[in-house]
Amino acid sequence: MTTITTTSTTTTTTTTTTTTTTSTTTSTTTTTTTTSTTTSTTTTTSTTTTTTSTTTTTAATTTTTTTTTTTATTSTATSTNTVTTATPATAATASTAATTTTTTITTTTATVGDAAPATTLLLLLLLLLILLLLQLLLPLPPVPLPLPLLPVSLTLPLLLLLLLLLLLLLLQLLLLLLLLLLLLLLLLQLLLLLLLLLQLLLLLLLQQLLLLLLLLILLLLLLRLLLLLLLLLLLLLLLLLLLLLLLLLIIIIIIIIIIILLLLLLLLLLLLLLLPLLLLLLLLLLLLLLLLILLLLQLLLPLPPVSLPLLLLPVSLPLPLLLLLLLLLLLLLLLILLLLLLLLLLLLLLLLLLLLQLFLLLLLLLLLLLLLLLLLLLLLLLLLLLLLLLILQLLLVLLLLLLLLLLLMMLLLMLLLLLLLLLLLLLQNY
Structure with missing residues (x-):
């Protein structure tokens, strides 16, 4: 054949x-x-x-x-290899065998995609049994295979079985590759979820940082307000001190004026005291002149004595002596008047001194009141300053706490960034 x-x-x-x-x-x-x-x-x-x-x-x-x-490349190859031999019966059977093999391959390819490995093994065993039965019923000649350096000749069923096994291996490899791709996709999804979570954490941290910054800004504004209040208080203190200085200057000027007036009064009193003394001196000088004149007259012109009825005693004195006595009486009267004037002046001086003392006492009382008011104001201002300093200290402590929180948040951010870098490095390595 x-x-x-x-x-x-x-x-x-x-x-x-x-x-x-x-x-x-x-x-x-x-x-x-x-x-x-x-x-x-x-x-x-x-x-x-x-x-x-x-x-x-x-x-x-x-x-x-x-x-x-044409479902797969191997099925077309097997269909083209079936050529009729010399006998028409064998050609018909070969063509039917070829068509059956192609249909089975299509069914296996349909079932490999979604069936378990056990079903594929069962189908392979069934195919092997069918091919062995065909080999027993229809003895086919061996087909030579051009393997490298090995002249191997196999029968057609075994050849088809090997091709089917290769197809199944390829399909399993494809399934494994698909599974690996799915695993990689799942890993990528997990990594993306982790990245999203880290981004959310970063956003939350950034929000907290923004809130902390806003709090810091508010605290700084409060500090500025407190500093402005301190400046206002200091300005008020300066104004009060200036007012007190003005009052002290006014009081000092009043005291100086009063002292000047007192000195003028004293000068006037001294002048009033000196004038009677001068008058007395002038009177004494005049009396001495009169006595001299009378003595000269008595020597030049001897005058008769003048009788004076003093205390029922008949006294006869010369005229110069009589004039001298009269002048002495006048001087005594003048002296008495001067003494009375001096007493009046001394009383006036005492009254003035008393008035000055009262005025000075009033001034001292006013000064004491002013000093007390100043001390009270200073104490109040010192208390306010202490309160402000305490508030500033509290604010500084809060600022320090906020700064510590910021540092902790920055450390957390650094850790998250390091984790992100590690994840990116792992992704690059894989």
Whole structure:
């Protein structure tokens, strides 16, 4: 029996040359040449399907099995390898076997995607049993495989089984790759969730930092207000001190004026005291002059004595002596009057001194009151200053606490950034 094997592959042209060599080794008749020409025409039709659209319709009519079973690349290869032999019965059975294999492959490819590995193993065992039954019922010739440096010839069922196993391995590898991709996607999703959580934490920390900054700004504003209040208090103190200084100056000026008036009064009193003394001195001088004049008259012109009825005693005195006595009486009267004036002046001086003392006492009382008021004001201001200092200390303590909180928040931010960097490094490594 003569077998004509023609392989039409879409991958390379070297396989077609090897098939022609195998056909020449198996058949030596002239009919082989005619079949080879027919196979060449079929290859040309298969090539024309890729080039033009009009020839694709003719190719579809000639190769109906290839268009229907183009679910995978291996299924098309198996459909094209089935060529009729010398007997028509065997060709029919081969074509049916090929169609059955293609249908089973499509079912396996449909079930591999969503079935368990146990079902795939069962299907493989069923396929192996079917192929063994076919091998027993229809003994097929072995197919040579061009393995590197190993001339191996296998039967068609084993070859199909190996192809199916390879397909299953490829599918399992694809499934494993898909699972790995899914795991990577899950890891990426987890990392993205972690990044989102870290971003939320960072946003919360930034919000807290903003709140702390606002609190710091408010505290600084309060400090400014307190400083302004301190300045106002100091200005008030200065104003009070200036008022007190003005009052002291006014009091000092009044005291100076009073002292000047007292000195003027004293001068006037002294003048009043000195004037009678001067008058007495003048009177004494006049009396002495009169006495001298009378003595001269008595010497020059001797006058008779003058009788004076003093205390019922008849006294006779010369005229100069009588005048001298009269002058002495006048001087005594003047002295008495001067003494009375001096007493009056001394009483006036005492009254003035008493008035001055009263006035000075009043001034001292006023000064004491002013000093007490100043002391009270100073004490109040000192108390206010102490309160403000305490408030400032409290604010400073609050500021220090806020600064510590800020430092802690910054440390947390640094830790989160370090975690982010570590995660990014891990992502880069993976």
